[in-house]
Amino acid sequence: MADEAALKALLLQGLAGDDAAHRAFLTEAAAMLRAYFRNRLRGRAEDAEDLVQETLVALHTRRDSYDANYPLTAWLYAIARYRLIDFLRRAKHRAHASLDGIDVGEVDPEYGASDAKRDIGVLLGKLPEKQRTAIRMVKLEEKSVRETAEATGLTESDIKISIHRGLKTLMRLMAGEQTT
């Protein structure tokens, strides 16, 4: 697992526009988040994986809230902790997702990615059409922003804004879908 300095370098490169570095950052972050959530939701690996995915989208869409003058891990875990608290609050609110089932005794040393419970593809369908199309073409069908702009008749900045807004909404939908 990467240390603070290496992880910070990856995020900053990503912020500057290096997609490969951003991908590496998210991969490292996913491993840290998985350990964090698994440790706190023992025996609920699927919920933990849901939270990992939700938090990854949060880290991505809010990455401009990181300031290089402050420790990266403090930023990352503050967001992870907030997502966890939000999850627990929702679970409490919905009563039927009882927290009694948490098995504190179980040790889970693997921390490999398990399947998440929810299907992001279904959630994408709930986005407004413009955002859905932009995300589908750029993020899933691997088209460039320019190609997508040409195909849809929108401007490139319009596509970028649609993706950004769509992902923010997607994170909220992910949060809303949990514990159902």
Add this chain to the structure above:
Amino acid sequence: MKTDDLIDALARGAGPAERSHWRRNLAITLLAGLIAAAALVAIGLEVRPDIGAARMPIMFKAMFAAAAAAIVLPLTVQLMKPGRPLGWRIGAILLFLGLCALATIVALMGEMPERRWEAWMGGAMPWCVVLIPLLAAPAAVLLTLLMRAFAPTRLTLAGAAIGALSGGVGAMAYAMYCPVDSVAFVTTWYALGIAVSAALGAVLVSRFLRW
């Protein structure tokens, strides 16, 4: 979707992050909140008729309110973003409150004993405790919208900070109406009005900050 696929999708075509103009946006937000509060005073409360003759005490009160807002500002900025240390920014607020208490006592000591009560209470019910939070509302709404674009993770504190900052902005506008010019009145009841705004922010604003 597998987590690895999600990571691929997020990173694909991500490009450079948008540069955030949060300083400019924050300045515009505060200015808009102040203008809205001043408009509310002009429409709903009426500017005091002796505004020309009383410009010194009005300036003093507006400066006090501006100082309170300035003291809360660094804390608010830290709470907009995840994982920022708060440290001295909370200390600064406590120090400011201590100075308010000290100023109140010194000012009251300077009054004749039989006039102290009036100097402290302003001769009537201190309405500013109610009116400052009301005038803070526009700034609070705008600041909430601004903060939602960021990623606050301590919502109660962030709500309180927004409330206090808006309270300072509201109090600046309130100074144009407020007929009481005693120092002890301002350092007590303006500070309390801002504190009430902070408490309301902690309860109400925090609910709208969830993301």
